[in-house]
Amino acid sequence: MVTMTHPAKEQLDQYFAENPKSPIRIFLSSGSCAGPRLALALDEPKPSDAVHDVEGYSFLVDKELLEQAQPISLDFQGQGFSIASSLVLESGGCGGGCSCSGGSCS
Template structure:
């Protein structure tokens, strides 16, 4: 399941003001030392996507990724969006410095 807070919905609606509304994809941005993280981008729906609609905007995510991520919460606070899920940091990383992980 994807949950979008009212503040996040308002920011998305302001972005689309005067524009054609297109789906917003939630995707795996990285799985490095800091652990996996999710990001958002405009995209087209695929047959393998789960689709959730909030305030006439479709939020799409690959079903397999959604199963791994668990519920995804999208919020807007301060100056940006925050995506939270059950994805955990990569095991074995003891810290990152200068773009590399300690072992």
């Protein structure tokens, strides 16, 4: 199951008012030093995808990932989208006090 908040829908409405509408993939990004995270990208459906139509938008999620991560909720808070799920993600190699730059920790 995929849901989205009203602020997320408003942001998508604004974006697609000026751009061609396309399905939105929710995927597991390998991340950077902050570790893996769920991310968004415009994409086309694949046979291995579950497609969720939510308030006029098609969200694509690999069926195996969806099994592990559902429910998935998309929100928008000021600086960008956030994706909440039941997926337990390990944090990256940066511990407290380090800064991440260019994919490496210092």
